[in-house]
Amino acid sequence: MLKRRIIPCLDVKDGRVVKGIEFVALRDIGDPVEIAKYYDASGADELVFLDITASTERRQTMLDVVSAVARKVFIPLTVGGGIRSLEDISSLLKAGADKVSLNTLAVESPDLIKQAADRFGSQCIVIAIDVKFEDDEYFVYTYGGKHRTELRAVDWAKQVAALGAGELLVTSMNQDGRQSGYDLRILDLLRDAVDIPIIASGGAGNANHVVDALEKVDAALLASILHDRKTTVEEVKHVCSEHNLPMRFVTTPTD
Amino acid sequence: MKVAVIDYGMGNVFNVERALQAIGCYVTITNDPVVIEAADAILLPGVGAFPQAMQSLNETGLIPLLKRSAQEKPFLGICLGMQLLFESSTEGIPTEGLGLIEGRVERMRAKRLPHVGWNSILRDEDVYFVHSYHVVTDPVNVIASADYMGEDVPAIVQKGLVTGMQFHPEKSGAFGLSLLKEWKEAVEREITTGH
Numbered sequence: 001m002l003k004r005r006i007i008p009c010l011d012v013k014d015g016r017v018v019k020g021i022e023f024v025a026l027r028d029i030g031d032p033v034e035i036a037k038y039y040d041a042s043g044a045d046e047l048v049f050l051d052i053t054a055s056t057e058r059r060q061t062m063l064d065v066v067s068a069v070a071r072k073v074f075i076p077l078t079v080g081g082g083i084r085s086l087e088d089i090s091s092l093l094k095a096g097a098d099k100v101s102l103n104t105l106a107v108e109s110p111d112l113i114k115q116a117a118d119r120f121g122s123q124c125i126v127i128a129i130d131v132k133f134e135d136d137e138y139f140v141y142t143y144g145g146k147h148r149t150e151l152r153a154v155d156w157a158k159q160v161a162a163l164g165a166g167e168l169l170v171t172s173m174n175q176d177g178r179q180s181g182y183d184l185r186i187l188d189l190l191r192d193a194v195d196i197p198i199i200a201s202g203g204a205g206n207a208n209h210v211v212d213a214l215e216k217v218d219a220a221l222l223a224s225i226l227h228d229r230k231t232t233v234e235e236v237k238h239v240c241s242e243h244n245l246p247m248r249f250v251t252t253p254t255d
Numbered sequence: 256m257k258v259a260v261i262d263y264g265m266g267n268v269f270n271v272e273r274a275l276q277a278i279g280c281y282v283t284i285t286n287d288p289v290v291i292e293a294a295d296a297i298l299l300p301g302v303g304a305f306p307q308a309m310q311s312l313n314e315t316g317l318i319p320l321l322k323r324s325a326q327e328k329p330f331l332g333i334c335l336g337m338q339l340l341f342e343s344s345t346e347g348i349p350t351e352g353l354g355l356i357e358g359r360v361e362r363m364r365a366k367r368l369p370h371v372g373w374n375s376i377l378r379d380e381d382v383y384f385v386h387s388y389h390v391v392t393d394p395v396n397v398i399a400s401a402d403y404m405g406e407d408v409p410a411i412v413q414k415g416l417v418t419g420m421q422f423h424p425e426k427s428g429a430f431g432l433s434l435l436k437e438w439k440e441a442v443e444r445e446i447t448t449g450h
Contacts, residue, residue: 001374001402002370002372002374002403002404003372003374003375003381005372040428045372070273072277074270074273074277074425074427074428074429074431074432075426075427075428076426093267094267096269096270096273098267098270098426120267121266121302121303123369123371124267124302166369166385167371195366195367196369197371218371248373248381251380251430252380252428252429252430
């Protein structure tokens with residue numbers, strides 16, 4: 001049976017994981033490889049690296065991070081943030097990323113979704129949709145939530161699925177950072193609109209919130225509640241499992 | 256042990272290379288017949304669509320060599336690379352495959368495709384799948400299957416020296432690596448006792 005997925009999301013700045021605080025088990029709490037290994041061992045099903053570097057050297061730095069992690073950790077790796085072209089996608093995939101997450105670029109050049117899917121395969125194209133509920137509509141935002149577009153989330157989701165997107169990563173801007181639960185309504189609306197996998201993001205404060213989301217969609221992206229050690233991947237999976245959600249538990253020891 | 260990973264422009268071969276290196280293989284990504292002849296084992300990767308993959312493979316001129324090698328040394332196909340081992344596919348334009356194992360490739364019936372994510376095989380261990388087509392073959396060739404929305408998905412197939420994995424062992428954590436290790440050990444036995 002297909003499992004629901006738990007996906008830790010790591011913010012990377014200048015080649016170091018930031019916001020990862022309380023990792024007592026690690027020698028170096030900012031090292032992407034150490035943190036990736038820690039999450040892999042605790043049962044993470046995939047990892048997302050979000051590049052929040054502002055400098056012009058971002059590209060090479062991120063490639064180095066991905067390449068170092070991909071040599072040590074053998075679960076799917078997704079990279080998002082600052083991807084501007086097919087060439088950027090190609091170099092990330094060569095460095096070891098399995099998927100890339102596109103947001104602003106996808107909205108500004110939807111044709112690129114199709115080109116990327118044709119060239120690299122749908123399986124590696126994740127479209128990140130930042131949504132905000134206002135004026136009785138779910139609007140799509142770009143530029144890290146700074147710019148409101150006129151796109152409605154459901155229409156946009158259908159469009160990107162038709163263009164060849166492999167998965168959707170849906171972040172509710174209303175809920176993000178509040179730790180009061182996911183926006184379940186938009187997850188319902190999108191689940192009815194498209195058949196591709198949906199990853200819920202934004203709002204998880206505890207394992208029960210994850211259960212609520214995974215009863216509707218395929219995967220949950222987790223950041224602060226893991227990094228702050230409010231809970232662990234294992235704990236979240238056990239709670240999900242108690243609610244009869246199919247989860248993957250790691251039984252083969254890592255070397 | 257030397258593994259030739261066939262380079263024909265279909266998909267990401269670098270993570271297969273990294274995983275094989277992690278379990279101690281010497282890996283060359285290549286389309287050079289000399290290197291392929293000299294390898295202990297051959298790995299055919301692949302992501303994308305069947306007809307384009309066969310076309311790309313055809314353009315390398317390697318098909319006769321690959322067919323012959325599959326009779327002589329261990330040959331592993333991963334994901335689309337596994338599907339190419341079979342006789343034909345209905346994906347897009349119906350296309351002939353390598354025909355190393357009897358059977359065909361058909362679109363899955365499940366409503367929600369692709370089949371993406373971790374699914375269990377063998378002793379309830381999970382591996383990472385991404386595909387919309389599956390193989391239809393004699394059960395005697397199928398070593399492990401997964402269940403997706405009530406549909407049976409052949410996950411590991413084997414006939415003679417030819418093995419196929421529908422999932423991505425290189426992305427299936429420690430268990431995926433252990434499957435690659437098992438294959439490596441079988442190849443090493445073949446090297447010492449087979450010839």
